[in-house]
Amino acid sequence: MASMSHQYSVSQTVVSQIIRETCEVIWDALYPLVLPLHTHKEWREIANEMNIKWQFPHCIGAMDGKHVIIQSPQHSGSAYYNYKKSFSIVLLAICDANYVFTYVDIGAYGRQSDGGVFKNSLMGQKFAQGQMNVPPAEEIYEGSSKYPYALVADEAFPLSPYLMRPFSGRDRLSTEQKIFNYRLSRARRTIENVFGILAAQWRIYRKPIIGKVETIENIVKATITLHNWLRKKDISNREQSFISAGMIDEEANDGSIIEGN
Structure with a gap:
């Protein structure tokens, strides 16, 4: 927070408030989904x-x-x-x-x-x-x-x-x-x-x-929801890739059968 305060020329109190509010928004937006x-x-x-x-x-x-x-x-x-x-x-x-x-x-x-x-x-x-x-x-x-x-x-x-x-x-x-x-x-x-x-x-x-305990709790909440969001996206992407690979294999098999006939 101190380095961010110097980098953006704002007080540490403002930096802390921004972090807390951002983490709250992340939690409120992702919690029902993940x-x-x-x-x-x-x-x-x-x-x-x-x-x-x-x-x-x-x-x-x-x-x-x-x-x-x-x-x-x-x-x-x-x-x-x-x-x-x-x-x-x-x-x-x-x-x-x-x-x-x-x-x-x-x-x-x-x-x-x-x-x-x-x-x-x-x-x-x-x-x-x-x-x-x-x-x-x-x-x-x-x-x-x-x-x-x-x-x-x-x-x-x-x-x-x-x-x-x-x-x-x-x-x-x-x-x-x-x-x-x-x-x-x-x-x-x-x-x-x-x-x-x-x-x-x-x-x-x-x-x-x-930081304050309330701010730390919001940070933990945000990381939990972001972790779940990334894991669910990764699982979904892998499932889609498996489905796509299966469809390609089926098309290849159909083609080879036609050629053989």
Whole structure:
């Protein structure tokens, strides 16, 4: 902000206001498009992709929290001081198999645990109350028992009908439990990858962000929506290229058949 202030001959207050307003507009414009509420059909599509890519059935997303490092806010005490001995706000997020954020909660105090943030968040309360349109329990394969659709997360989150976590105690696990933990960890790794992609795309995450907490929250919101916009565009472009390639192959095959006749 200081360098931009000198470059454009405006005060740092004006620069901060422009950044905040721009991030708010980005969030308001893209949020309905890239972070919509999901229906039963869309949850099933997410679960199908998670099963195809990571072999974990009935998984409707991977969840974890990321500490966004900030400069200590004035008069905040230890509210933002986290276990990593830095100040932060928590970005709690759920993603699908394509590294797209599906639901996010932004701005919790850094001192809170991921499980506590999820419990107190609006999306956590809606999951607990059954208000997230998650499909009812269904068979994994024909003739099997019915199993619920659930999120996957690490040991920081409590086990529940809509949230699966690994078995604890590595040395005393059975072979089946070790295989379950391995499969769950593979599926859960997607959210870690998303956070890595986010930090690689937006370099502001690589060092403590200086600004008011409200401004920082708007910055995080803007990067989340832009990330989803770019991921969805990339997925759409790849699908179109596959369709175009398939049409070209079909035309080539038709031509070769005609020539052969």
